[in-house]
Amino acid sequence: MTTSKLTQHTARKRQVIKLGGSMLDELSDNFFQGVKKLQQDGVQVIIVHGGGPNINQELENRGVASTVVNGFRVTSAEAIDIVQSIMIGQVNPALVHRFNHEGIKAVGLSGFDANLFTCDVLDFETYGYVGEIKTVKTEVLDALSDAGVIPVISCIGTTATGDPLNVNADTVASQIALAVEAESLLLVTDTSGIRIQDQPQTEVVPQAIYGWIKSEDIYGGMIPKVMAAIDCLEAGIPSVQIVCQKLKGTVITKEEAIA
Ligand SMILES: Nc1ncnc2c1ncn2[C@@H]1O[C@H](COP(=O)(O)OP(=O)(O)O)[C@@H](O)[C@H]1O
Numbered sequence: 001m002t003t004s005k006l007t008q009h010t011a012r013k014r015q016v017i018k019l020g021g022s023m024l025d026e027l028s029d030n031f032f033q034g035v036k037k038l039q040q041d042g043v044q045v046i047i048v049h050g051g052g053p054n055i056n057q058e059l060e061n062r063g064v065a066s067t068v069v070n071g072f073r074v075t076s077a078e079a080i081d082i083v084q085s086i087m088i089g090q091v092n093p094a095l096v097h098r099f100n101h102e103g104i105k106a107v108g109l110s111g112f113d114a115n116l117f118t119c120d121v122l123d124f125e126t127y128g129y130v131g132e133i134k135t136v137k138t139e140v141l142d143a144l145s146d147a148g149v150i151p152v153i154s155c156i157g158t159t160a161t162g163d164p165l166n167v168n169a170d171t172v173a174s175q176i177a178l179a180v181e182a183e184s185l186l187l188v189t190d191t192s193g194i195r196i197q198d199q200p201q202t203e204v205v206p207q208a209i210y211g212w213i214k215s216e217d218i219y220g221g222m223i224p225k226v227m228a229a230i231d232c233l234e235a236g237i238p239s240v241q242i243v244c245q246k247l248k249g250t251v252i253t254k255e256e257a258i259a
């Protein structure tokens with residue numbers, strides 16, 4: 001008898017954790033202890049990571065200008081080569097090494113591996129070589145997770161013809177979380193969640209978020225995070241949080257809590 005894909009996924013407890021490039025250098029031993037604890041509790045952890053600051057540094061070293069629109073890097077032909085080599089060649093293996101060094105078995109992947117995610121160009125006129133995820137194939141994640149190995153996914157996608165595209169890592173995290181039917185998505189960054197006029201927000205709803213994007217209280221790199229969070233919530237992922245490494249931050253909920 002075959003079990004349906006949905007049933008198989010539902011039987012697995014999964015958490016997607018996205019580590020922002022802003023905090024990768026600061027990852028503490030406590031974080032890895034937390035991951036080990038989740039594994040002991042039977043939770044399959046999947047890591048997605050960014051690398052914005054590393055990309056910025058290398059673009060600057062090479063004298064390649066880049067701008068950010070709506071939180072997405074405008075990626076020229078010159079920039080996509082640099083983004084690909086920094087993410088797949090440097091940031092990903094360094095993070096994979098750290099997991100293995102901490103005693104947690106981990107394997108590095110990008111959109112290219114086992115067709116993990118394929119993309120179309122999002123909007124070439126506006127963003128250049130930036131991808132919009134069209135398909136996610138979870139087989140390799142299932143196999144690694146069931147073998148007790150943590151997939152560590154960088155945010156380089158591929159077109160159907162094998163060309164690399166730059167995808168924002170928050171977007172990758174939300175699409176992976178949706179595809180594996182994760183119980184929760186944690187977006188870990190360098191700030192303890194959403195702050196509005198210097199006030200930390202512990203719980204927010206999408207309606208408020210749209211207003212804060214309009215008023216520019218939410219800007220830059222926080223925009224893809226809140227949009228990723230809303231996409232997941234609307235598709236039924238029960239818990240989405242934007243937090244700092246100490247797990248302090250903002251819970252995004254669909255509805256206002258009834259007092
Ligand atoms: N309302 C907001 N609350 C908190 N941070 C915000 C807000 N709006 C914009 N940001 C910015 O978003 C940044 C996090 O995004 P980003 O730098 O892309 O991080 P990461 O590399 O972790 O994805 C914060 O450091 C802050 O500068």
Ligand SMILES: CC(=O)N[C@@H](CCC(=O)OP(=O)(O)O)C(=O)O
Nearest residue numbers: 021050051052072073167168169
């Ligand atoms: C299209 C786009 O914006 N791609 C991102 C990919 C890296 C990323 O998202 O890193 P963080 O998580 O550190 O922000 C970029 O080029 O910076």
